[in-house]
Amino acid sequence: MIDFGFGLSRSSAVRLDEVDLTLYRKLEKLEPGVRTCMSCGSCTATCTAGPWSGMSVRKVILDLQRERASAEGHGEVRKMLSACMLCGKCSMVCPRGINTRHLILSLCRIYEEKK
Amino acid sequence: MRERFATGFDPFVLPFLVGMIFVLGYCAYGIFRILFQLSRQDRRKFLLSLITPSTALKNIWDIFANCLLHVKLWKRNRMLGFMHSSIAFGWFMIILLGHIEVMVYCPERVRLLYYPIFFNYFVAENESTIGGAVLFFLMDFFLLLILTGIALAMIKRVRSRIFGMRRTTRPSALDRVGLYSLWAIFPLRLLAESFTAHISGGSFLTIPANWVFRQFLGNDLNMLPTWWAYSIALGVFMCVLPFTRYMHIPAEMMLIPMRNAGLKIRHPRKGFAKVEVLSCPGCGVCIDACPMSVKKVNIKDCTVYLNRQIRRGNEKRIEEISDKCLLCGKCEAVCQVGVEGPKLRIAQRASRRYGLTPDYSGIDVAPLVAAAKGSKVLYFSGCMTRLTPSIGKAVTSLMHKAGVDFVWMDRDEGLCCGRPLLTAGRIDAAIGLIHKNEEIILSSGADTLVLSCPICYKIFTERYSLPGVRVVNYTDYFSELVEHGRLHLTKGDVCYVYHDPCELGRGCGIYDSPRKLIGQAAGIAEAPKTREESICCGGSLGSLTLDFSQREAMTRNALKNLYESRADAIATACPLCLTTFSRYSERPVRDLAEVLDASCSG
Numbered sequence: 001m002i003d004f005g006f007g008l009s010r011s012s013a014v015r016l017d018e019v020d021l022t023l024y025r026k027l028e029k030l031e032p033g034v035r036t037c038m039s040c041g042s043c044t045a046t047c048t049a050g051p052w053s054g055m056s057v058r059k060v061i062l063d064l065q066r067e068r069a070s071a072e073g074h075g076e077v078r079k080m081l082s083a084c085m086l087c088g089k090c091s092m093v094c095p096r097g098i099n100t101r102h103l104i105l106s107l108c109r110i111y112e113e114k115k
Numbered sequence: 116m117r118e119r120f121a122t123g124f125d126p127f128v129l130p131f132l133v134g135m136i137f138v139l140g141y142c143a144y145g146i147f148r149i150l151f152q153l154s155r156q157d158r159r160k161f162l163l164s165l166i167t168p169s170t171a172l173k174n175i176w177d178i179f180a181n182c183l184l185h186v187k188l189w190k191r192n193r194m195l196g197f198m199h200s201s202i203a204f205g206w207f208m209i210i211l212l213g214h215i216e217v218m219v220y221c222p223e224r225v226r227l228l229y230y231p232i233f234f235n236y237f238v239a240e241n242e243s244t245i246g247g248a249v250l251f252f253l254m255d256f257f258l259l260l261i262l263t264g265i266a267l268a269m270i271k272r273v274r275s276r277i278f279g280m281r282r283t284t285r286p287s288a289l290d291r292v293g294l295y296s297l298w299a300i301f302p303l304r305l306l307a308e309s310f311t312a313h314i315s316g317g318s319f320l321t322i323p324a325n326w327v328f329r330q331f332l333g334n335d336l337n338m339l340p341t342w343w344a345y346s347i348a349l350g351v352f353m354c355v356l357p358f359t360r361y362m363h364i365p366a367e368m369m370l371i372p373m374r375n376a377g378l379k380i381r382h383p384r385k386g387f388a389k390v391e392v393l394s395c396p397g398c399g400v401c402i403d404a405c406p407m408s409v410k411k412v413n414i415k416d417c418t419v420y421l422n423r424q425i426r427r428g429n430e431k432r433i434e435e436i437s438d439k440c441l442l443c444g445k446c447e448a449v450c451q452v453g454v455e456g457p458k459l460r461i462a463q464r465a466s467r468r469y470g471l472t473p474d475y476s477g478i479d480v481a482p483l484v485a486a487a488k489g490s491k492v493l494y495f496s497g498c499m500t501r502l503t504p505s506i507g508k509a510v511t512s513l514m515h516k517a518g519v520d521f522v523w524m525d526r527d528e529g530l531c532c533g534r535p536l537l538t539a540g541r542i543d544a545a546i547g548l549i550h551k552n553e554e555i556i557l558s559s560g561a562d563t564l565v566l567s568c569p570i571c572y573k574i575f576t577e578r579y580s581l582p583g584v585r586v587v588n589y590t591d592y593f594s595e596l597v598e599h600g601r602l603h604l605t606k607g608d609v610c611y612v613y614h615d616p617c618e619l620g621r622g623c624g625i626y627d628s629p630r631k632l633i634g635q636a637a638g639i640a641e642a643p644k645t646r647e648e649s650i651c652c653g654g655s656l657g658s659l660t661l662d663f664s665q666r667e668a669m670t671r672n673a674l675k676n677l678y679e680s681r682a683d684a685i686a687t688a689c690p691l692c693l694t695t696f697s698r699y700s701e702r703p704v705r706d707l708a709e710v711l712d713a714s715c716s717g
Contacts, residue, residue: 082472088535108471
């Protein structure tokens with residue numbers, strides 16, 4: 001086959017009916033504030049770790065809500081979480097007042113249960 | 116002098132004896148257990164310090180000053196100090212004098228544990244002899260002192276405000292048993308000695324009481340029951356002692372030498388931490404001090420309750436309390452025995468297991484190293500300052516005015532200092548970041564590192580190893596520039612009240628240089644609660660679970676304290692305090708650098 005340097009991209013459609021929300025539900029229990037996230041991206045804009053790793057709390061939450069956290073998506077969430085420096089600026093700028101540091105620490109604990 | 120009983124024994128001493136043997140046995144077992152829990156180096160360090168003359172002397176003096184005289188409590192509140200030292204010192208003197216009496220009059224009985232305590236029952240001595248008169252007078256004097264202390268303690272239960280305490284701890288059920296038996300011991304001793312005073316002698320307290328009792332109680336039949344009651348009260352107190360807050364009495368005598376030996380908390384429950392927890396007298400001074408206690412729901416999250424829950428082993432509550440705290444360190448600053456509440460909590464957080472461990476090894480520091488090169492002076496603003504760019508701007512402006520050749524190493528991008536990770540208990544991760552920052556700073560070739568964020572400053576001074584680099588907080592750095600005449604400040608009209616950031620004040624002990632600087636640049640006023648007792652702004656990164664809405668009351672309370680100074684504006688020296696206060700403050704809030712920059716013409 002000829003390599004054109006590009007190909008068909010995989011469908012990124014999210015089937016909300018089929019999404020497995022186990023992880024997200026667990027997180028909801030530990031940090032109910034996650035429900036109020038409106039994906040504004042303030043957390044991403046202020047993130048200290050962002051420039052080095054692509055860390056973004058907004059993306060982590062979205063990935064969990066859309067099950068991107070599973071399968072190969074897990075790798076991305078894990079990578080982002082393990083880059084967090086817990087500096088807390090995201091919680092200070094969050095317009096919904098979400099305790100993002102607690103959210104991240106809770107997620108780090110949930111992953112332990114998955115093992 | 117004559118002994119009344121040839122056997123030197125009466126069954127009434129048994130309750131006391133049982134209690135005494137139990138307490139001694141329990142404490143001996145406890146000491147061995149704790150020594151066993153210490154790490155090898157710590158144990159060696161501790162035992163060596165006990166035989167080093169200088170520390171041994173310091174131990175004795177500290178135990179005398181803190182356990183008996185309660186010097187720190189006197190400084191806090193005189194009534195509180197008097198109450199505690201009268202009971203502790205008076206009791207100690209009664210025990211000491213009891214032993215002296217036995218040694219003077221019947222040295223062969225000195226081995227009996229109960230003899231010095233019940234001396235007046237077993238031995239008849241005439242107070243007309245010089246020895247008897249002096250000893251009995253002293254005994255009565257110290258008993259009176261203790262009784263005054265007990266009376267004050269009873270008043271304190273009802274009206275704690277007289278003693279400078281708004282809120283006190285709610286005693287647990289066993290604490291109450293201990294408390295009431297402690298209250299009973301000394302009035303019963305007075306009764307018992309009074310009933311025997313016409314046989315065994317007494318002094319200004321016991322002889323008149325004896326005379327009064329004889330007028331209407333008549334016979335000696337009351338003698339034995341009151342001695343029984345006295346002994347039972349002592350026995351009950353000593354039997355419940357290990358399970359009540361009164362365990363602080365023996366534990367503090369262990370804590371002081373351990374602290375003087377330089378031991379640190381290494382495990383949240385074992386070894387040194389255990390001694391600290393047991394040393395908590397449950398006085399509740401930390402309740403009023405805690406910034407969270409402005410809201411009633413948070414009262415049970417103060418250090419005194421953490422200690423109680425650790426003693427009970429209530430894991431769920433221990434976790435909750437550990438995570439909620441702001442780690443402002445005020446409970447530690449006001450604590451009379453020196454329980455390190457924040458460190459206990461950090462140790463608890465550090466014992467937690469996570470499935471995901473942060474990993475910063477992938478971060479390529481080359482661009483940061485390149486950005487940091489080029490000058491002998493580095494300025495590290497810290498990541499928090501990104502939310503308050505005015506601080507960075509003011510600091511650089513001041514540096515330019517002073518003609519300092521410097522490099523702002525994290526102007527574009529930077530790494531976190533690691534302090535937030537450390538307070539969250541993720542110590543290994545924090546060390547990972549520390550190494551990265553060390554690498555950047557050391558390869559820059561600078562010899563001075565100026566920090567404007569006290570959160571960074573604390574971890575830089577405590578955990579970073581930067582040989583050849585002087586780490587300095589900007590308050591100290593600007594003070595030096597002013598002293599050397601490189602910065603000229605002109606006094607403005609605005610009057611500022613300075614808020615001590617937790618990390619800079621209690622954390623690093625810097626109180627004077629910011630005040631002096633503000634005093635040169637503007638008017639300065641003091642808030643009622645200031646310096647070591649300054650109230651946390653409520654924005655602290657120490658707390659893991661407090662969310663925004665819960666913090667508001669704390670911030671408003673801290674602001675209320677600052678408003679009382681009647682200054683026009685608030686000055687602080689921490690980007691986090693600045694952000695937090697700016698959110699709710701009715702008066703302008705400025706960082707120290709901004710205050711200085713406004714009054715410095717260059």
